[in-house]
Amino acid sequence: MIEAPLYGIMAEFDNPTDLMKAARTTYDAGYRNLDAYTPYPIEELAEVIGFHQTRVPLVCLTGGILGGLSGYLLQYWINNISYPLNIGGRPFHSWPAFIIVTFEMTILFGGLAAAIGMLGLNGLPAPYHPVFNNPRFSSVTRDRFFLCIEAADPKFDPEGVRQLLSSFNTVDVTEVPE
Amino acid sequence: MEQGPEEKTIAEEQLLPGQPPVLTPGHTFGSLTDKIGDIVLRRPFTLGWSLGVAVFGTLVMVLVFAASYLFFRGVGIWGIAIPTAWGFAIVNFVWWIGIGHAGTLISAILLLLKQSWRNSINRFAEAMTLFAVACAGMFPIFHLGRPWLAYWLFPYPNTMGVWPQFRSPLVWDVFAVSTYGTISFVFWYVGLIPDLGTMRDKAKSLWTKRVFGLLAMGWRGSVRHWKRYEVAYLLLAGLATPLVLSVHTVVSFDFAVSILPGWHTTIFPPYFVAGAIYSGFAMVLVLAIPIRRFYGLKDMITMRHIDNAAKIMLATGLIVAYGYAMEAFYAFYSADRYEIAQSLNRWFGHYGAFYWTLITCNLLIPQVLWIKKVRTNTILLFLVSLDVLWGMWLERFVIVVVSLSHDFLPSSWGVYVPTRWDYAVFFGTIGFFFVSMFIFIRLMPMIPIFEVKTLLPESALKAEVAAHD
Numbered sequence: 001m002i003e004a005p006l007y008g009i010m011a012e013f014d015n016p017t018d019l020m021k022a023a024r025t026t027y028d029a030g031y032r033n034l035d036a037y038t039p040y041p042i043e044e045l046a047e048v049i050g051f052h053q054t055r056v057p058l059v060c061l062t063g064g065i066l067g068g069l070s071g072y073l074l075q076y077w078i079n080n081i082s083y084p085l086n087i088g089g090r091p092f093h094s095w096p097a098f099i100i101v102t103f104e105m106t107i108l109f110g111g112l113a114a115a116i117g118m119l120g121l122n123g124l125p126a127p128y129h130p131v132f133n134n135p136r137f138s139s140v141t142r143d144r145f146f147l148c149i150e151a152a153d154p155k156f157d158p159e160g161v162r163q164l165l166s167s168f169n170t171v172d173v174t175e176v177p178e
Numbered sequence: 179m180e181q182g183p184e185e186k187t188i189a190e191e192q193l194l195p196g197q198p199p200v201l202t203p204g205h206t207f208g209s210l211t212d213k214i215g216d217i218v219l220r221r222p223f224t225l226g227w228s229l230g231v232a233v234f235g236t237l238v239m240v241l242v243f244a245a246s247y248l249f250f251r252g253v254g255i256w257g258i259a260i261p262t263a264w265g266f267a268i269v270n271f272v273w274w275i276g277i278g279h280a281g282t283l284i285s286a287i288l289l290l291l292k293q294s295w296r297n298s299i300n301r302f303a304e305a306m307t308l309f310a311v312a313c314a315g316m317f318p319i320f321h322l323g324r325p326w327l328a329y330w331l332f333p334y335p336n337t338m339g340v341w342p343q344f345r346s347p348l349v350w351d352v353f354a355v356s357t358y359g360t361i362s363f364v365f366w367y368v369g370l371i372p373d374l375g376t377m378r379d380k381a382k383s384l385w386t387k388r389v390f391g392l393l394a395m396g397w398r399g400s401v402r403h404w405k406r407y408e409v410a411y412l413l414l415a416g417l418a419t420p421l422v423l424s425v426h427t428v429v430s431f432d433f434a435v436s437i438l439p440g441w442h443t444t445i446f447p448p449y450f451v452a453g454a455i456y457s458g459f460a461m462v463l464v465l466a467i468p469i470r471r472f473y474g475l476k477d478m479i480t481m482r483h484i485d486n487a488a489k490i491m492l493a494t495g496l497i498v499a500y501g502y503a504m505e506a507f508y509a510f511y512s513a514d515r516y517e518i519a520q521s522l523n524r525w526f527g528h529y530g531a532f533y534w535t536l537i538t539c540n541l542l543i544p545q546v547l548w549i550k551k552v553r554t555n556t557i558l559l560f561l562v563s564l565d566v567l568w569g570m571w572l573e574r575f576v577i578v579v580v581s582l583s584h585d586f587l588p589s590s591w592g593v594y595v596p597t598r599w600d601y602a603v604f605f606g607t608i609g610f611f612f613v614s615m616f617i618f619i620r621l622m623p624m625i626p627i628f629e630v631k632t633l634l635p636e637s638a639l640k641a642e643v644a645a646h647d
Contacts, residue, residue, distance in 0.1 A: 015636065016636075016637065016638075016639055017639050017640040020639055035400050035401060035402065036400070036401040037398060037399045037400055037401070038399050038401060038404065039207060039376075039399060039628060039631060040372075040404075040628040040629070040631040040632050040637060041404040041405070041407065041408050041628075041632070042401065042404070042639070043405075043408070044639065045401045046401050046402065046404070046405040049401060051401065051402050051405060054405055054406045054409050056406050056409045056410050056413065057409060057413060060410070060413045060417075064417075074333060075344045078333065078341040078344065079344065082339075082341065083339060083340060083341055085343075087343075087345065090345070094345060097344060097345040098344060100350040100353070100354070100424075100428060100431075101344060101349070101350060101353045103420075103424060104350075104353040104354055104357040104421075104424070105353070105357075107357055107361060107417050107418075107420070107421045107424075108357040108360060108361065110413075110417050111360075111361045111364055111365075111413075111414055111417045111418070111421075112360070112364065114410045114413040114414055114417070115364045115367075115368050115410060115414065117410070118368070118406045118407060118409070118410035119395070121406055122400075122402070122403045122406055122407070124371075124395045124396055124397065124403075125395035125396055126395070126396035126398075127396060128396075129396060129398055131398055132398070137398075138379040139379070140379075140398065140399045141211075141372070141375045141376040141378075141379045141380075141397075141399060142207060142208060142211045142376065142379065142380070143206065143207035143208045143211070
């Protein structure tokens with residue numbers, strides 16, 4: 001019989017404070033491939049597991065700049081190069097009239113980039129993920145908090161990890177297959 | 179972690195004594211999830227809901243019929259003619275898009291201002307925005323004359339080699355409204371993702387699980403995901419804030435950029451935005467008051483929400499009143515005979531009764547909101563909100579129709595009388611709006627579950643871990 005390879009070992013908590021303590025101890029013990037799962041955002045927790053910076057703002061800024069530029073250049077090109085039209089003797093490059101569409105395109109591209117960038121960096125949509133192999137994991141969207149030390153961690157050794165996680169105030173500790 | 183009913187919510191501690199909390203104490207993570215999720219997953223079909231869908235659904239049928247006949251015969255079936263070429267269609271467009279503004283104000287601006295009371299009402303207010311924008315978007319297309327050529331409004335390479343006129347406010351409107359619709363949808367959907375995960379995990383039947391699972395895109399509540407999620411949400415709020423202010427500004431440009439007396443004023447953009455939020459909050463109250471009653475959500479949509487929304491309505495109503503006063507003052511101060519004539523025409527002309535009704539509805543009656551007893555009496559407040567919606571619709575009618583029907587030359591004056599097809603399309607969109615809301619509240623969690631959880635005291639980290647670092 002072939003056993004499925006291990007994805008990691010997962011501990012379950014019933015309150016955020018115990019999860020926070022456990023995450024800090026685990027990170028201080030030198031584990032780096034770990035993730036915590038919560039029903040609502042806990043800002044401090046990301047810091048504790050060593051996740052400090054995200055590139056979402058950069059993606060959003062890039063999207064906004066691209067949107068603004070394309071909006072303005074499109075109007076410039078249409079009114080000066082593709083089909084110059086003399087309307088009441090106004091200049092072809094009547095930039096004040098172009099500001100609104102430029103602004104709207106900046107917001108449109110910036111907003112779409114923020115949303116799609118967030119999903120992309122998060123690796124969503126994800127049709128399959130090993131954490132769902134833990135049957136108790138479905139309560140993560142309800143009232144439970146999880147901490148998972150992944151087998152990919154260089155320090156990972158199933159026995160040691162299990163012992164470490166069991167030393168916390170947990171509800172359950174489970175091995176999660178890949 | 180049991181929460182006794184005597185324990186306070188976090189938000190309650192920041193309140194002055196005597197004010198109701200934003201979340202009634204006694205809830206736990208589980209009870210919140212069940213209460214909101216069960217409306218979608220467990221609640222049986224009720225007579226009230228079916229009756230509501232039947233009534234408003236009939237109006238949708240009226241809309242479909244009126245629109246089909248409109249496409250068949252053309253805009254001549256409406257009362258519009260030169261000089262009043264912008265009848266109900268533009269009145270309703272401006273009215274609906276204004277109603278949408280409150281949803282974005284609640285979801286974006288109040289988020290940036292860290293108003294925790296927004297958490298329980300933002301989801302359905304955003305849905306309200308989406309449906310209101312959908313209703314608004316129909317009208318310019320109906321009004322096109324050849325609606326099947328609506329795509330000509332967008333710049334795309336075509337065999338004719340021509341492009342939209344980018345110096346026209348009507349083209350600005352296309353960009354403003356389509357951006358507003360898109361970003362409102364993205365904001366609403368991003369806000370839904372974690373709750374769709376909750377619904378997926380809560381659902382019992384296989385297909386419900388699959389549908390919510392697909393929509394949740396595999397959300398698993400990872401702390402890394404949450405961090406990116408929160409950043410993206412904040413960025414979207416930051417982008418939606420100038421956007422919402424710009425949309426009604428651009429709508430007001432449709433009028434202000436022209437030279438017609440009564441339209442050509444600089445007060446229009448701020449006055450339109452304030453009016454939009456005014457009517458939007460009236461619609462929020464018209465929806466929130468029955469929803470909290472019939473779905474037993476008085477512990478999540480508390481009197482605090484109702485009271486705050488009423489206060490915002492009062493404040494924006496006063497800004498609108500200032501707009502009316504400045505409009506009149508400006509006309510006479512300008513010493514422009516056409517502006518003066520237009521003001522007198524507004525007050526005492528053919529549509530004078532409309533003007534005084536709108537002043538009564540928008541200016542006089544809402545002053546009762548100064549009284550706390552009215553703000554906390556849901557029935558009175560509901561009636562005042564309906565009054566404001568009616569008043570704001572009249573305001574748009576007075577702006578659009580009175581100026582057009584009475585321009586510079588007496589030879590080009592005329593009177594606009596709406597036909598039954600004008601009314602059919604208008605009431606049809608009201609039906610479309612409410613049917614969409616009815617369906618939404620039974621299909622999606624109408625209160626953001628994860629955001630309300632952060633209001634619970636048990637979501638706070640104990641001092642020993644929070645103070646570390």
